[in-house]
Amino acid sequence: MSNSNSQTLIIGGGIVGATLALKLAQHQHPVTLIDARPKMSAQDWKAKLAKRDARVYALSLASIELLKDVGAWEYIVNSERKADYTQMQVWQLNGMGELLFNDEESSSLLGSMVEPFVIEFALWQRLQEVANSGYLTLMSGQKVQGLDWLGEVSGYRVTLDDGQIISASLLVGADGRGSFVRKQAGIDLDTFDYQQTAICCAIQTQKPHNATARQAMLPTGTLALLPLADITDSDKANPQHWQSIVWSLPRNRALELLAESPRVLADKLAAACHYELGAIDTIESIASFDLTAQHAKSYIAPNLALIGDAAHGVHPLAGQGLNLGMLDVTALASQLERDFQRSGGNAWGKWQTLSRYERERRPHNSVMMHSFSAINWLFAGDLAQLRPVQQVRSEGMYRVGKIKPLMRLFAKKASGV
Structure with a gap:
Protein backbone atom coordinates (compact mmCIF):
# COMPACT_ATOMS: atom_id res chain seq x y z
CA MET A 1 0.00 0.00 0.00
CA TYR A 57 -18.44 13.37 -32.72
CA ALA A 58 -19.47 16.68 -34.28
CA LEU A 59 -16.76 18.85 -32.75
CA SER A 60 -17.76 22.49 -32.51
CA LEU A 61 -15.30 25.32 -33.10
CA ALA A 62 -15.04 25.81 -29.33
CA SER A 63 -14.13 22.13 -28.83
CA ILE A 64 -11.56 22.33 -31.62
CA GLU A 65 -9.99 25.40 -30.01
CA LEU A 66 -9.77 23.58 -26.68
CA LEU A 67 -8.09 20.57 -28.32
CA LYS A 68 -5.66 22.96 -30.00
CA ASP A 69 -4.97 24.60 -26.66
CA VAL A 70 -4.04 21.31 -24.99
CA GLY A 71 -1.91 20.23 -27.97
CA ALA A 72 -4.05 17.32 -29.20
CA TRP A 73 -5.59 18.81 -32.34
CA GLU A 74 -2.40 18.56 -34.40
CA TYR A 75 -2.43 14.79 -33.89
CA ILE A 76 -6.01 14.64 -35.21
CA VAL A 77 -5.04 16.72 -38.24
CA ASN A 78 -2.01 14.54 -38.94
CA SER A 79 -4.12 11.38 -38.68
CA GLU A 80 -6.24 12.53 -41.66
CA ARG A 81 -9.23 11.07 -39.83
CA LYS A 82 -11.43 14.16 -39.61
CA ALA A 83 -14.17 15.38 -41.91
CA ASP A 84 -14.70 19.13 -41.85
CA TYR A 85 -18.16 20.47 -42.59
CA THR A 86 -19.14 23.92 -43.80
CA GLN A 87 -22.93 23.48 -43.92
CA MET A 88 -25.68 22.05 -41.74
CA GLN A 89 -28.98 21.16 -43.40
CA VAL A 90 -32.09 20.42 -41.33
CA TRP A 91 -35.35 19.54 -43.01
CA GLN A 92 -38.63 17.71 -42.48
CA LEU A 93 -39.95 15.28 -45.05
CA ASN A 94 -43.65 15.96 -44.51
CA GLY A 95 -43.52 19.76 -44.58
CA MET A 96 -42.04 22.72 -46.38
CA GLY A 97 -39.60 23.75 -43.67
CA GLU A 98 -35.85 23.61 -44.23
CA LEU A 99 -32.97 25.27 -42.39
CA LEU A 100 -29.53 25.65 -43.95
CA PHE A 101 -26.72 26.85 -41.71
CA ASN A 102 -23.68 28.17 -43.58
CA ASP A 103 -21.62 31.23 -44.39
CA GLU A 104 -22.63 32.08 -47.93
CA GLU A 105 -19.73 34.50 -48.37
CA SER A 106 -16.74 32.49 -47.18
CA SER A 107 -17.78 28.82 -46.72
CA SER A 108 -16.29 29.01 -43.24
CA LEU A 109 -15.70 25.91 -41.18
CA LEU A 110 -18.60 25.06 -38.86
CA GLY A 111 -16.93 22.09 -37.21
CA SER A 112 -15.31 18.70 -37.76
CA MET A 113 -16.63 15.16 -37.55
CA VAL A 114 -14.11 12.92 -35.79
CA GLU A 115 -14.39 9.32 -34.64
CA PHE A 192 -36.10 11.25 -18.89
CA ASP A 193 -36.61 8.22 -21.12
CA TYR A 194 -37.46 9.15 -24.71
CA GLN A 195 -38.75 5.61 -25.41
CA GLN A 196 -36.53 5.70 -28.49
CA THR A 197 -33.56 3.67 -29.69
CA ALA A 198 -30.90 5.04 -32.03
CA ILE A 199 -29.47 2.88 -34.78
CA CYS A 200 -25.96 3.93 -35.73
CA CYS A 201 -23.85 2.69 -38.61
CA ALA A 202 -21.41 3.81 -41.29
CA ILE A 203 -22.68 4.02 -44.86
CA GLN A 204 -21.22 4.71 -48.28
CA THR A 205 -23.65 6.65 -50.49
CA GLN A 206 -23.94 7.14 -54.23
CA LYS A 207 -23.76 10.92 -53.94
CA PRO A 208 -21.07 12.87 -52.04
CA HIS A 209 -21.93 14.65 -48.81
CA ASN A 210 -20.17 17.85 -49.97
CA ALA A 211 -19.00 18.72 -46.45
CA THR A 212 -22.59 19.03 -45.26
CA ALA A 213 -24.01 17.63 -42.03
CA ARG A 214 -27.63 16.66 -42.61
CA GLN A 215 -30.54 15.97 -40.28
CA ALA A 216 -33.98 14.84 -41.42
CA MET A 217 -36.79 15.38 -38.93
CA LEU A 218 -39.01 12.32 -39.44
CA PRO A 219 -42.32 11.44 -37.77
CA THR A 220 -40.51 8.52 -36.10
CA GLY A 221 -37.56 10.62 -34.89
CA THR A 222 -34.43 12.29 -36.25
CA LEU A 223 -32.13 10.82 -38.88
CA ALA A 224 -28.66 12.35 -38.98
CA LEU A 225 -26.21 11.88 -41.86
CA LEU A 226 -22.81 13.10 -40.73
CA PRO A 227 -19.66 13.22 -42.91
CA LEU A 228 -16.97 10.63 -42.17
CA ALA A 229 -13.30 10.86 -43.05
CA ASP A 230 -11.98 8.93 -46.05
CA ILE A 231 -9.48 6.42 -44.67
CA THR A 232 -8.59 4.05 -47.52
CA ASP A 233 -6.97 4.75 -50.88
CA SER A 234 -10.20 3.85 -52.67
CA ASP A 235 -12.11 6.27 -50.39
CA LYS A 236 -9.70 9.07 -51.22
CA ALA A 237 -9.96 8.34 -54.94
CA ASN A 238 -13.73 8.90 -54.68
CA PRO A 239 -14.00 11.21 -51.67
CA GLN A 240 -16.89 12.40 -49.49
CA HIS A 241 -19.12 9.34 -49.83
CA TRP A 242 -18.90 7.94 -46.29
CA GLN A 243 -21.37 9.05 -43.61
CA SER A 244 -22.09 8.24 -39.99
CA ILE A 245 -25.77 7.55 -39.32
CA VAL A 246 -27.73 8.14 -36.13
CA TRP A 247 -31.36 7.14 -36.72
CA SER A 248 -33.72 7.67 -33.76
CA LEU A 249 -36.80 5.45 -33.75
CA PRO A 250 -39.47 4.10 -31.40
CA ARG A 251 -37.89 1.13 -29.62
CA ASN A 252 -40.05 -1.56 -31.19
CA ARG A 253 -39.48 -0.21 -34.69
CA ALA A 254 -35.72 -0.02 -34.11
CA LEU A 255 -35.63 -3.64 -32.92
CA GLU A 256 -37.53 -4.72 -36.03
CA LEU A 257 -35.01 -2.99 -38.30
CA LEU A 258 -32.03 -4.36 -36.39
CA ALA A 259 -33.37 -7.88 -37.02
CA GLU A 260 -33.25 -7.28 -40.79
CA SER A 261 -30.26 -8.11 -42.96
CA PRO A 262 -27.72 -5.29 -43.47
CA ARG A 263 -28.82 -4.94 -47.10
CA VAL A 264 -32.49 -4.54 -46.18
CA LEU A 265 -31.59 -2.05 -43.43
CA ALA A 266 -29.52 -0.03 -45.91
CA ASP A 267 -32.38 0.11 -48.40
CA LYS A 268 -34.90 1.17 -45.75
CA LEU A 269 -32.49 3.80 -44.46
CA ALA A 270 -32.07 5.28 -47.95
CA ALA A 271 -35.83 5.34 -48.43
CA ALA A 272 -36.39 6.97 -45.03
CA CYS A 273 -34.37 10.03 -46.06
CA HIS A 274 -35.97 10.04 -49.54
CA TYR A 275 -32.65 9.12 -51.20
CA GLU A 276 -31.15 12.50 -50.28
CA LEU A 277 -27.71 11.12 -51.20
CA GLY A 278 -28.89 8.36 -53.52
CA ALA A 279 -28.79 4.66 -52.76
CA ILE A 280 -26.52 3.20 -50.09
CA ASP A 281 -23.73 1.09 -51.58
CA THR A 282 -22.18 -0.17 -48.33
CA ILE A 283 -23.27 -0.40 -44.71
CA GLU A 284 -21.08 -1.50 -41.81
CA SER A 285 -20.53 -1.31 -38.02
CA ILE A 286 -24.25 -1.49 -37.17
CA ALA A 287 -25.01 -0.82 -33.50
CA SER A 288 -27.74 0.70 -31.34
CA PHE A 289 -28.34 2.45 -28.02
CA ASP A 290 -31.39 3.59 -26.05
CA LEU A 291 -32.07 7.32 -25.85
CA THR A 292 -32.39 8.94 -22.45
CA ALA A 293 -31.59 12.30 -20.92
CA GLN A 294 -30.28 12.92 -17.44
CA ALA A 374 -38.74 20.05 -27.05
CA ILE A 375 -37.44 19.70 -30.61
CA ASN A 376 -37.78 15.92 -30.41
CA TRP A 377 -41.35 16.31 -29.08
CA LEU A 378 -42.19 18.81 -31.82
CA PHE A 379 -41.27 16.40 -34.63
CA ALA A 380 -41.70 12.85 -33.28
CA GLY A 381 -44.65 11.10 -31.67
CA ASP A 382 -48.40 11.04 -32.12
CA LEU A 383 -49.09 14.64 -31.06
CA ALA A 384 -46.46 15.94 -33.47
CA GLN A 385 -48.38 14.38 -36.38
CA LEU A 386 -51.58 16.35 -35.79
CA ARG A 387 -52.26 18.59 -38.76
CA PRO A 388 -52.24 21.91 -36.81
CA VAL A 389 -48.90 21.04 -35.22
CA GLN A 390 -47.45 20.14 -38.63
CA GLN A 391 -48.64 23.43 -40.14
CA VAL A 392 -47.21 25.55 -37.32
CA ARG A 393 -43.94 23.61 -37.44
CA SER A 394 -43.57 23.97 -41.21
CA GLU A 395 -44.41 27.66 -41.19
CA GLY A 396 -42.04 28.26 -38.28
CA MET A 397 -39.11 26.54 -39.99
CA TYR A 398 -39.84 28.39 -43.23
CA ARG A 399 -39.95 31.80 -41.50
CA VAL A 400 -36.84 31.18 -39.40
CA GLY A 401 -34.93 30.01 -42.48
CA LYS A 402 -35.60 33.37 -44.14
CA ILE A 403 -34.14 35.42 -41.25
CA LYS A 404 -30.40 35.39 -41.98
CA PRO A 405 -29.23 37.16 -38.78
CA LEU A 406 -31.16 34.62 -36.69
CA MET A 407 -29.66 31.73 -38.66
CA ARG A 408 -26.18 33.14 -38.09
CA LEU A 409 -26.96 33.41 -34.36
CA PHE A 410 -28.07 29.77 -34.25
CA ALA A 411 -24.89 28.70 -36.05
CA LYS A 412 -22.78 30.72 -33.62
CA LYS A 413 -24.52 29.12 -30.64
CA ALA A 414 -23.92 25.66 -32.08
CA SER A 415 -20.24 26.45 -32.57
CA GLY A 416 -19.85 27.25 -28.89
CA VAL A 417 -17.77 30.38 -29.51
Whole structure:
Protein backbone atom coordinates (compact mmCIF):
# COMPACT_ATOMS: atom_id res chain seq x y z
CA MET A 1 0.00 0.00 0.00
CA SER A 2 1.29 3.45 -0.91
CA ASN A 3 0.05 6.97 -0.33
CA SER A 4 0.39 9.98 -2.63
CA ASN A 5 -0.96 13.51 -2.81
CA SER A 6 -2.27 15.53 -5.73
CA GLN A 7 -3.80 18.95 -6.12
CA THR A 8 -6.51 17.51 -8.40
CA LEU A 9 -7.64 13.92 -8.94
CA ILE A 10 -9.73 13.24 -12.04
CA ILE A 11 -11.62 9.95 -12.19
CA GLY A 12 -12.43 9.01 -15.77
CA GLY A 13 -9.90 9.05 -18.60
CA GLY A 14 -12.25 9.61 -21.53
CA ILE A 15 -12.12 12.64 -23.79
CA VAL A 16 -13.46 15.15 -21.26
CA GLY A 17 -11.39 13.91 -18.32
CA ALA A 18 -8.19 13.66 -20.34
CA THR A 19 -8.67 17.16 -21.77
CA LEU A 20 -9.11 18.66 -18.30
CA ALA A 21 -5.98 16.82 -17.07
CA LEU A 22 -3.95 18.28 -19.92
CA LYS A 23 -5.39 21.76 -19.39
CA LEU A 24 -4.43 21.78 -15.70
CA ALA A 25 -1.00 20.19 -16.16
CA GLN A 26 -0.07 22.69 -18.85
CA HIS A 27 -0.69 25.45 -16.31
CA GLN A 28 1.59 23.61 -13.87
CA HIS A 29 -1.11 22.37 -11.53
CA PRO A 30 -0.36 18.84 -10.26
CA VAL A 31 -3.07 16.46 -11.45
CA THR A 32 -3.61 12.70 -11.32
CA LEU A 33 -5.80 11.04 -13.97
CA ILE A 34 -7.30 7.62 -13.19
CA ASP A 35 -8.72 5.54 -16.04
CA ALA A 36 -10.39 2.21 -15.28
CA ARG A 37 -9.69 0.92 -18.79
CA PRO A 38 -6.56 -1.19 -19.28
CA LYS A 39 -3.45 0.61 -20.49
CA MET A 40 -3.15 0.51 -24.28
CA SER A 41 0.08 0.32 -26.25
CA ALA A 42 0.76 2.00 -29.58
CA GLN A 43 0.01 -1.35 -31.26
CA ASP A 44 -3.33 -1.60 -29.43
CA TRP A 45 -4.28 1.83 -30.71
CA LYS A 46 -3.19 0.92 -34.23
CA ALA A 47 -5.47 -2.12 -34.20
CA LYS A 48 -8.39 -0.03 -32.94
CA LEU A 49 -7.89 2.63 -35.57
CA ALA A 50 -7.62 0.15 -38.43
CA LYS A 51 -11.41 -0.10 -38.52
CA ARG A 52 -13.82 2.69 -39.34
CA ASP A 53 -16.02 3.62 -36.38
CA ALA A 54 -19.70 4.14 -37.12
CA ARG A 55 -19.86 6.72 -34.34
CA VAL A 56 -18.61 10.23 -34.83
CA TYR A 57 -18.44 13.37 -32.72
CA ALA A 58 -19.47 16.68 -34.28
CA LEU A 59 -16.76 18.85 -32.75
CA SER A 60 -17.76 22.49 -32.51
CA LEU A 61 -15.30 25.32 -33.10
CA ALA A 62 -15.04 25.81 -29.33
CA SER A 63 -14.13 22.13 -28.83
CA ILE A 64 -11.56 22.33 -31.62
CA GLU A 65 -9.99 25.40 -30.01
CA LEU A 66 -9.77 23.58 -26.68
CA LEU A 67 -8.09 20.57 -28.32
CA LYS A 68 -5.66 22.96 -30.00
CA ASP A 69 -4.97 24.60 -26.66
CA VAL A 70 -4.04 21.31 -24.99
CA GLY A 71 -1.91 20.23 -27.97
CA ALA A 72 -4.05 17.32 -29.20
CA TRP A 73 -5.59 18.81 -32.34
CA GLU A 74 -2.40 18.56 -34.40
CA TYR A 75 -2.43 14.79 -33.89
CA ILE A 76 -6.01 14.64 -35.21
CA VAL A 77 -5.04 16.72 -38.24
CA ASN A 78 -2.01 14.54 -38.94
CA SER A 79 -4.12 11.38 -38.68
CA GLU A 80 -6.24 12.53 -41.66
CA ARG A 81 -9.23 11.07 -39.83
CA LYS A 82 -11.43 14.16 -39.61
CA ALA A 83 -14.17 15.38 -41.91
CA ASP A 84 -14.70 19.13 -41.85
CA TYR A 85 -18.16 20.47 -42.59
CA THR A 86 -19.14 23.92 -43.80
CA GLN A 87 -22.93 23.48 -43.92
CA MET A 88 -25.68 22.05 -41.74
CA GLN A 89 -28.98 21.16 -43.40
CA VAL A 90 -32.09 20.42 -41.33
CA TRP A 91 -35.35 19.54 -43.01
CA GLN A 92 -38.63 17.71 -42.48
CA LEU A 93 -39.95 15.28 -45.05
CA ASN A 94 -43.65 15.96 -44.51
CA GLY A 95 -43.52 19.76 -44.58
CA MET A 96 -42.04 22.72 -46.38
CA GLY A 97 -39.60 23.75 -43.67
CA GLU A 98 -35.85 23.61 -44.23
CA LEU A 99 -32.97 25.27 -42.39
CA LEU A 100 -29.53 25.65 -43.95
CA PHE A 101 -26.72 26.85 -41.71
CA ASN A 102 -23.68 28.17 -43.58
CA ASP A 103 -21.62 31.23 -44.39
CA GLU A 104 -22.63 32.08 -47.93
CA GLU A 105 -19.73 34.50 -48.37
CA SER A 106 -16.74 32.49 -47.18
CA SER A 107 -17.78 28.82 -46.72
CA SER A 108 -16.29 29.01 -43.24
CA LEU A 109 -15.70 25.91 -41.18
CA LEU A 110 -18.60 25.06 -38.86
CA GLY A 111 -16.93 22.09 -37.21
CA SER A 112 -15.31 18.70 -37.76
CA MET A 113 -16.63 15.16 -37.55
CA VAL A 114 -14.11 12.92 -35.79
CA GLU A 115 -14.39 9.32 -34.64
CA PRO A 116 -14.13 8.83 -30.85
CA PHE A 117 -11.01 6.64 -30.98
CA VAL A 118 -9.22 9.20 -33.14
CA ILE A 119 -9.75 11.89 -30.49
CA GLU A 120 -8.82 9.53 -27.68
CA PHE A 121 -5.62 8.46 -29.46
CA ALA A 122 -4.63 12.09 -30.01
CA LEU A 123 -5.17 12.81 -26.33
CA TRP A 124 -3.27 9.64 -25.36
CA GLN A 125 -0.25 10.77 -27.40
CA ARG A 126 -0.36 14.21 -25.83
CA LEU A 127 -0.76 12.74 -22.32
CA GLN A 128 2.43 10.71 -22.80
CA GLU A 129 4.31 13.93 -23.59
CA VAL A 130 2.89 15.97 -20.72
CA ALA A 131 3.38 13.10 -18.22
CA ASN A 132 7.12 13.83 -18.44
CA SER A 133 6.57 17.39 -17.17
CA GLY A 134 6.21 16.32 -13.54
CA TYR A 135 2.71 17.81 -13.23
CA LEU A 136 0.69 14.90 -14.64
CA THR A 137 0.37 11.36 -13.27
CA LEU A 138 -1.45 8.75 -15.36
CA MET A 139 -2.95 5.62 -13.81
CA SER A 140 -4.61 3.17 -16.21
CA GLY A 141 -6.39 -0.07 -15.41
CA GLN A 142 -7.23 1.15 -11.90
CA LYS A 143 -10.69 1.17 -10.36
CA VAL A 144 -11.73 3.29 -7.42
CA GLN A 145 -12.92 1.27 -4.43
CA GLY A 146 -13.69 4.05 -1.98
CA LEU A 147 -14.04 7.81 -1.62
CA ASP A 148 -13.66 9.47 1.75
CA TRP A 149 -14.19 13.19 2.30
CA LEU A 150 -11.86 14.43 5.04
CA GLY A 151 -13.22 17.97 5.31
CA GLU A 152 -12.76 21.08 3.19
CA VAL A 153 -9.16 21.63 4.28
CA SER A 154 -7.94 18.10 3.48
CA GLY A 155 -10.25 17.20 0.58
CA TYR A 156 -10.64 13.56 -0.49
CA ARG A 157 -8.90 10.30 0.22
CA VAL A 158 -9.37 7.85 -2.65
CA THR A 159 -8.65 4.14 -2.35
CA LEU A 160 -7.86 2.14 -5.51
CA ASP A 161 -8.45 -1.57 -6.05
CA ASP A 162 -4.72 -2.33 -5.69
CA GLY A 163 -4.66 -0.71 -2.26
CA GLN A 164 -3.07 2.59 -3.27
CA ILE A 165 -4.38 5.68 -1.51
CA ILE A 166 -4.40 9.11 -3.15
CA SER A 167 -5.27 12.33 -1.37
CA ALA A 168 -6.47 15.34 -3.37
CA SER A 169 -7.70 18.85 -2.64
CA LEU A 170 -10.17 18.55 -5.53
CA LEU A 171 -11.91 15.45 -6.89
CA VAL A 172 -13.40 15.65 -10.40
CA GLY A 173 -15.88 13.08 -11.65
CA ALA A 174 -15.50 12.58 -15.40
CA ASP A 175 -16.62 8.97 -15.29
CA GLY A 176 -19.65 8.98 -17.57
CA ARG A 177 -23.40 8.59 -17.22
CA GLY A 178 -23.18 5.90 -14.55
CA SER A 179 -20.71 8.02 -12.55
CA PHE A 180 -19.37 6.30 -9.43
CA VAL A 181 -18.20 9.68 -8.16
CA ARG A 182 -21.68 11.20 -8.48
CA LYS A 183 -23.29 8.26 -6.70
CA GLN A 184 -20.76 8.27 -3.86
CA ALA A 185 -21.29 12.02 -3.41
CA GLY A 186 -25.03 11.38 -3.02
CA ILE A 187 -25.98 13.63 -5.94
CA ASP A 188 -29.35 12.70 -7.46
CA LEU A 189 -30.41 12.80 -11.10
CA ASP A 190 -33.33 14.16 -13.07
CA THR A 191 -33.94 11.58 -15.80
CA PHE A 192 -36.10 11.25 -18.89
CA ASP A 193 -36.61 8.22 -21.12
CA TYR A 194 -37.46 9.15 -24.71
CA GLN A 195 -38.75 5.61 -25.41
CA GLN A 196 -36.53 5.70 -28.49
CA THR A 197 -33.56 3.67 -29.69
CA ALA A 198 -30.90 5.04 -32.03
CA ILE A 199 -29.47 2.88 -34.78
CA CYS A 200 -25.96 3.93 -35.73
CA CYS A 201 -23.85 2.69 -38.61
CA ALA A 202 -21.41 3.81 -41.29
CA ILE A 203 -22.68 4.02 -44.86
CA GLN A 204 -21.22 4.71 -48.28
CA THR A 205 -23.65 6.65 -50.49
CA GLN A 206 -23.94 7.14 -54.23
CA LYS A 207 -23.76 10.92 -53.94
CA PRO A 208 -21.07 12.87 -52.04
CA HIS A 209 -21.93 14.65 -48.81
CA ASN A 210 -20.17 17.85 -49.97
CA ALA A 211 -19.00 18.72 -46.45
CA THR A 212 -22.59 19.03 -45.26
CA ALA A 213 -24.01 17.63 -42.03
CA ARG A 214 -27.63 16.66 -42.61
CA GLN A 215 -30.54 15.97 -40.28
CA ALA A 216 -33.98 14.84 -41.42
CA MET A 217 -36.79 15.38 -38.93
CA LEU A 218 -39.01 12.32 -39.44
CA PRO A 219 -42.32 11.44 -37.77
CA THR A 220 -40.51 8.52 -36.10
CA GLY A 221 -37.56 10.62 -34.89
CA THR A 222 -34.43 12.29 -36.25
CA LEU A 223 -32.13 10.82 -38.88
CA ALA A 224 -28.66 12.35 -38.98
CA LEU A 225 -26.21 11.88 -41.86
CA LEU A 226 -22.81 13.10 -40.73
CA PRO A 227 -19.66 13.22 -42.91
CA LEU A 228 -16.97 10.63 -42.17
CA ALA A 229 -13.30 10.86 -43.05
CA ASP A 230 -11.98 8.93 -46.05
CA ILE A 231 -9.48 6.42 -44.67
CA THR A 232 -8.59 4.05 -47.52
CA ASP A 233 -6.97 4.75 -50.88
CA SER A 234 -10.20 3.85 -52.67
CA ASP A 235 -12.11 6.27 -50.39
CA LYS A 236 -9.70 9.07 -51.22
CA ALA A 237 -9.96 8.34 -54.94
CA ASN A 238 -13.73 8.90 -54.68
CA PRO A 239 -14.00 11.21 -51.67
CA GLN A 240 -16.89 12.40 -49.49
CA HIS A 241 -19.12 9.34 -49.83
CA TRP A 242 -18.90 7.94 -46.29
CA GLN A 243 -21.37 9.05 -43.61
CA SER A 244 -22.09 8.24 -39.99
CA ILE A 245 -25.77 7.55 -39.32
CA VAL A 246 -27.73 8.14 -36.13
CA TRP A 247 -31.36 7.14 -36.72
CA SER A 248 -33.72 7.67 -33.76
CA LEU A 249 -36.80 5.45 -33.75
CA PRO A 250 -39.47 4.10 -31.40
CA ARG A 251 -37.89 1.13 -29.62
CA ASN A 252 -40.05 -1.56 -31.19
CA ARG A 253 -39.48 -0.21 -34.69
CA ALA A 254 -35.72 -0.02 -34.11
CA LEU A 255 -35.63 -3.64 -32.92
CA GLU A 256 -37.53 -4.72 -36.03
CA LEU A 257 -35.01 -2.99 -38.30
CA LEU A 258 -32.03 -4.36 -36.39
CA ALA A 259 -33.37 -7.88 -37.02
CA GLU A 260 -33.25 -7.28 -40.79
CA SER A 261 -30.26 -8.11 -42.96
CA PRO A 262 -27.72 -5.29 -43.47
CA ARG A 263 -28.82 -4.94 -47.10
CA VAL A 264 -32.49 -4.54 -46.18
CA LEU A 265 -31.59 -2.05 -43.43
CA ALA A 266 -29.52 -0.03 -45.91
CA ASP A 267 -32.38 0.11 -48.40
CA LYS A 268 -34.90 1.17 -45.75
CA LEU A 269 -32.49 3.80 -44.46
CA ALA A 270 -32.07 5.28 -47.95
CA ALA A 271 -35.83 5.34 -48.43
CA ALA A 272 -36.39 6.97 -45.03
CA CYS A 273 -34.37 10.03 -46.06
CA HIS A 274 -35.97 10.04 -49.54
CA TYR A 275 -32.65 9.12 -51.20
CA GLU A 276 -31.15 12.50 -50.28
CA LEU A 277 -27.71 11.12 -51.20
CA GLY A 278 -28.89 8.36 -53.52
CA ALA A 279 -28.79 4.66 -52.76
CA ILE A 280 -26.52 3.20 -50.09
CA ASP A 281 -23.73 1.09 -51.58
CA THR A 282 -22.18 -0.17 -48.33
CA ILE A 283 -23.27 -0.40 -44.71
CA GLU A 284 -21.08 -1.50 -41.81
CA SER A 285 -20.53 -1.31 -38.02
CA ILE A 286 -24.25 -1.49 -37.17
CA ALA A 287 -25.01 -0.82 -33.50
CA SER A 288 -27.74 0.70 -31.34
CA PHE A 289 -28.34 2.45 -28.02
CA ASP A 290 -31.39 3.59 -26.05
CA LEU A 291 -32.07 7.32 -25.85
CA THR A 292 -32.39 8.94 -22.45
CA ALA A 293 -31.59 12.30 -20.92
CA GLN A 294 -30.28 12.92 -17.44
CA HIS A 295 -29.12 15.89 -15.42
CA ALA A 296 -27.39 15.94 -12.05
CA LYS A 297 -29.32 17.98 -9.49
CA SER A 298 -25.97 19.50 -8.51
CA TYR A 299 -22.63 19.64 -10.30
CA ILE A 300 -20.68 20.12 -7.10
CA ALA A 301 -20.16 19.05 -3.50
CA PRO A 302 -17.43 20.23 -1.12
CA ASN A 303 -14.06 19.58 -2.85
CA LEU A 304 -15.86 17.82 -5.72
CA ALA A 305 -17.05 18.71 -9.23
CA LEU A 306 -18.77 16.78 -12.03
CA ILE A 307 -18.06 17.36 -15.72
CA GLY A 308 -19.27 15.88 -19.01
CA ASP A 309 -21.64 12.92 -18.99
CA ALA A 310 -21.22 12.51 -15.23
CA ALA A 311 -23.13 15.81 -14.93
CA HIS A 312 -25.45 15.70 -17.95
CA GLY A 313 -26.57 13.50 -20.83
CA VAL A 314 -28.67 14.88 -23.69
CA HIS A 315 -30.56 13.66 -26.75
CA PRO A 316 -28.11 13.22 -29.67
CA LEU A 317 -30.28 15.04 -32.21
CA ALA A 318 -28.06 18.14 -32.24
CA GLY A 319 -24.76 16.32 -31.70
CA GLN A 320 -23.88 18.56 -28.75
CA GLY A 321 -23.23 16.05 -25.96
CA LEU A 322 -19.44 16.07 -26.10
CA ASN A 323 -19.31 19.77 -26.90
CA LEU A 324 -21.21 20.58 -23.70
CA GLY A 325 -18.68 18.51 -21.77
CA MET A 326 -15.78 20.35 -23.38
CA LEU A 327 -17.37 23.66 -22.37
CA ASP A 328 -17.50 22.28 -18.81
CA VAL A 329 -13.73 21.71 -19.02
CA THR A 330 -13.07 25.27 -20.16
CA ALA A 331 -15.32 26.77 -17.49
CA LEU A 332 -13.96 24.68 -14.59
CA ALA A 333 -10.31 25.20 -15.55
CA SER A 334 -10.91 28.93 -15.95
CA GLN A 335 -12.61 29.32 -12.56
CA LEU A 336 -9.92 27.27 -10.80
CA GLU A 337 -7.09 29.28 -12.37
CA ARG A 338 -8.83 32.61 -11.71
CA ASP A 339 -9.28 32.00 -7.99
CA PHE A 340 -5.85 30.41 -7.66
CA GLN A 341 -4.22 33.56 -9.05
CA ARG A 342 -6.41 35.92 -7.02
CA SER A 343 -5.54 34.08 -3.80
CA GLY A 344 -1.81 34.30 -4.41
CA GLY A 345 -1.58 30.57 -5.11
CA ASN A 346 -3.42 29.41 -1.98
CA ALA A 347 -7.03 28.65 -2.99
CA TRP A 348 -7.78 25.55 -5.05
CA GLY A 349 -11.16 23.92 -5.55
CA LYS A 350 -12.83 25.94 -2.81
CA TRP A 351 -16.62 25.99 -2.50
CA GLN A 352 -16.92 29.53 -3.91
CA THR A 353 -14.89 28.54 -6.96
CA LEU A 354 -16.94 25.42 -7.62
CA SER A 355 -20.17 27.35 -7.10
CA ARG A 356 -19.18 29.80 -9.83
CA TYR A 357 -18.47 26.86 -12.15
CA GLU A 358 -21.90 25.39 -11.44
CA ARG A 359 -23.68 28.72 -11.95
CA GLU A 360 -21.97 29.11 -15.30
CA ARG A 361 -22.62 25.63 -16.65
CA ARG A 362 -25.68 24.03 -15.10
CA PRO A 363 -28.34 26.54 -16.31
CA HIS A 364 -26.83 26.53 -19.81
CA ASN A 365 -26.79 22.74 -19.99
CA SER A 366 -30.33 22.57 -18.60
CA VAL A 367 -31.62 24.90 -21.32
CA MET A 368 -29.86 22.84 -23.98
CA MET A 369 -31.23 19.54 -22.64
CA HIS A 370 -34.81 20.82 -22.50
CA SER A 371 -34.47 22.44 -25.93
CA PHE A 372 -33.42 19.13 -27.47
CA SER A 373 -36.35 17.42 -25.74
CA ALA A 374 -38.74 20.05 -27.05
CA ILE A 375 -37.44 19.70 -30.61
CA ASN A 376 -37.78 15.92 -30.41
CA TRP A 377 -41.35 16.31 -29.08
CA LEU A 378 -42.19 18.81 -31.82
CA PHE A 379 -41.27 16.40 -34.63
CA ALA A 380 -41.70 12.85 -33.28
CA GLY A 381 -44.65 11.10 -31.67
CA ASP A 382 -48.40 11.04 -32.12
CA LEU A 383 -49.09 14.64 -31.06
CA ALA A 384 -46.46 15.94 -33.47
CA GLN A 385 -48.38 14.38 -36.38
CA LEU A 386 -51.58 16.35 -35.79
CA ARG A 387 -52.26 18.59 -38.76
CA PRO A 388 -52.24 21.91 -36.81
CA VAL A 389 -48.90 21.04 -35.22
CA GLN A 390 -47.45 20.14 -38.63
CA GLN A 391 -48.64 23.43 -40.14
CA VAL A 392 -47.21 25.55 -37.32
CA ARG A 393 -43.94 23.61 -37.44
CA SER A 394 -43.57 23.97 -41.21
CA GLU A 395 -44.41 27.66 -41.19
CA GLY A 396 -42.04 28.26 -38.28
CA MET A 397 -39.11 26.54 -39.99
CA TYR A 398 -39.84 28.39 -43.23
CA ARG A 399 -39.95 31.80 -41.50
CA VAL A 400 -36.84 31.18 -39.40
CA GLY A 401 -34.93 30.01 -42.48
CA LYS A 402 -35.60 33.37 -44.14
CA ILE A 403 -34.14 35.42 -41.25
CA LYS A 404 -30.40 35.39 -41.98
CA PRO A 405 -29.23 37.16 -38.78
CA LEU A 406 -31.16 34.62 -36.69
CA MET A 407 -29.66 31.73 -38.66
CA ARG A 408 -26.18 33.14 -38.09
CA LEU A 409 -26.96 33.41 -34.36
CA PHE A 410 -28.07 29.77 -34.25
CA ALA A 411 -24.89 28.70 -36.05
CA LYS A 412 -22.78 30.72 -33.62
CA LYS A 413 -24.52 29.12 -30.64
CA ALA A 414 -23.92 25.66 -32.08
CA SER A 415 -20.24 26.45 -32.57
CA GLY A 416 -19.85 27.25 -28.89
CA VAL A 417 -17.77 30.38 -29.51
